[in-house]
Amino acid sequence: MRLGPDDDPDRLYTVTGGRSRAADDLNLDLVTLIVSECDPAPGMQSEHVRILSMCRHPMAVVEVSAELRMPVSVVRILLSDLLDSGKVTARHPRPVTAAHLPDTDLLKEVLDALHRL
Amino acid sequence: MHSTASDGGPGAAPAPDAHADPSRTPLRDTADNGLKIVIVGGFGVGKTTMVRSVSEIRPLSTEETMTRAGVGVDDPSGVEAKSTTTVAFDFGRISINDSTVLYLFGAPGQERFWFLWDRLFAGTLGAVVLVDTRRLDDSWYAIDRLEAHGMPFIVAVNDFGGPQHTLEQVREALDLSPEIPLVACDARDRKSSKSVLISLAHHLYSLSAPHETVKAAP
Ligand SMILES: Nc1nc2c(ncn2[C@@H]2O[C@H](COP(=O)(O)OP(=O)(O)O)[C@@H](O)[C@H]2O)c(=O)[nH]1
Ligand SMILES: [Mg+2]
Numbered sequence: 001m002r003l004g005p006d007d008d009p010d011r012l013y014t015v016t017g018g019r020s021r022a023a024d025d026l027n028l029d030l031v032t033l034i035v036s037e038c039d040p041a042p043g044m045q046s047e048h049v050r051i052l053s054m055c056r057h058p059m060a061v062v063e064v065s066a067e068l069r070m071p072v073s074v075v076r077i078l079l080s081d082l083l084d085s086g087k088v089t090a091r092h093p094r095p096v097t098a099a100h101l102p103d104t105d106l107l108k109e110v111l112d113a114l115h116r117l
Numbered sequence: 118m119h120s121t122a123s124d125g126g127p128g129a130a131p132a133p134d135a136h137a138d139p140s141r142t143p144l145r146d147t148a149d150n151g152l153k154i155v156i157v158g159g160f161g162v163g164k165t166t167m168v169r170s171v172s173e174i175r176p177l178s179t180e181e182t183m184t185r186a187g188v189g190v191d192d193p194s195g196v197e198a199k200s201t202t203t204v205a206f207d208f209g210r211i212s213i214n215d216s217t218v219l220y221l222f223g224a225p226g227q228e229r230f231w232f233l234w235d236r237l238f239a240g241t242l243g244a245v246v247l248v249d250t251r252r253l254d255d256s257w258y259a260i261d262r263l264e265a266h267g268m269p270f271i272v273a274v275n276d277f278g279g280p281q282h283t284l285e286q287v288r289e290a291l292d293l294s295p296e297i298p299l300v301a302c303d304a305r306d307r308k309s310s311k312s313v314l315i316s317l318a319h320h321l322y323s324l325s326a327p328h329e330t331v332k333a334a335p
Contacts, residue, residue: 033151060151062208071180101325109213114211
């Protein structure tokens with residue numbers, strides 16, 4: 001994504017209502033899957049409308065960011081609004097352990113899927 | 118100040134209509150667990166190519182920005198200056214099963230990228246350092262940072278048809294410890310890229326279950 005004329009910092013400021021970083025604590029991972037819980041309604045902010053249409057099937061935060069052509073941090077803020085109002089839900093990735101090591105059953109599944117590719 | 122750590126190689130930018138492509142396969146409604154693997158390496162080393170070779174969707178790209186406060190050196194008033202770092206990266210996707218989906222990221226290994234590592238790639242399963250033997254310097258830094266983050270990784274040497282080096286020579290040049298797998302690949306080739314990911318998964322498996330060996334694939 002490259003910032004185009006539509007994507008200048010002022011616009012990004014506007015779509016997030018001037019907030020920044022507030023959603024960092026919200027723990028939205030790049031691969032947290034977002035699912036719409038309602039249809040877009042008249043009067044909603046256009047980015048919210050697009051997110052609600054996009055996430056009829058689960059979609060990762062990073063995919064929403066790519067589709068909206070907005071930096072991940074901006075998308076996290078937009079999503080936190082929708083989460084707060086219950087319009088979307090988030091399916092968070094299962095954490096890997098402190099030592100970074102996933103469980104072996106999961107790794108077996110990954111290996112099987114890669115072999116099937 | 119703006120600085121850009123761009124992964125914008127010729128292959129990085131999606132087609133102009135990519136974002137409007139209605140044929141993009143949505144995830145299954147049962148999907149509930151996203152996994153991450155990161156391919157890291159210098160500009161032009163073949164990251165986007167490798168993602169494209171194995172992904173079930175056309176690679177998409179996006180970016181993250183971080184603003185850091187710092188004292189403006191040239192500013193006699195000593196007012197805080199902010200510097201914005203932008204990192205572009207791309208990604209693809211592989212469905213593992215009904216509930217699990219693996220996202221594969223191609224990310225630049227330059228210095229400023231690592232400021233964003235925790236924000237973007239905390240919880241990553243493992244990494245592939247993609248290496249072009251003509252530019253080994255790019256790789257040292259990435260290897261050093263991954264080790265510092267305690268992130269398991271393997272090294273894959275992408276063959277650009279230059280002078281041939283044995284993997285042993287590359288291992289020595291990279292000063293890579295013997296327990297880190299080192300493989301040769303051609304990122305343009307699906308089977309080859311797939312086998313790089315399989316090598317990484319085997320490595321992760323051996324770290325997770327040191328006393329088990331994974332069954333051979335059917
Ligand atoms: N000869 C050769 N060329 C490659 C290989 N992998 C990638 N390339 C080419 O190298 C160029 C840069 O690749 P790209 O994937 O965009 O690099 P990135 O900047 O790391 O994402 C492209 O023109 C690729 O077609 C490889 O294994 N062998
Ligand atoms: Mg690229």
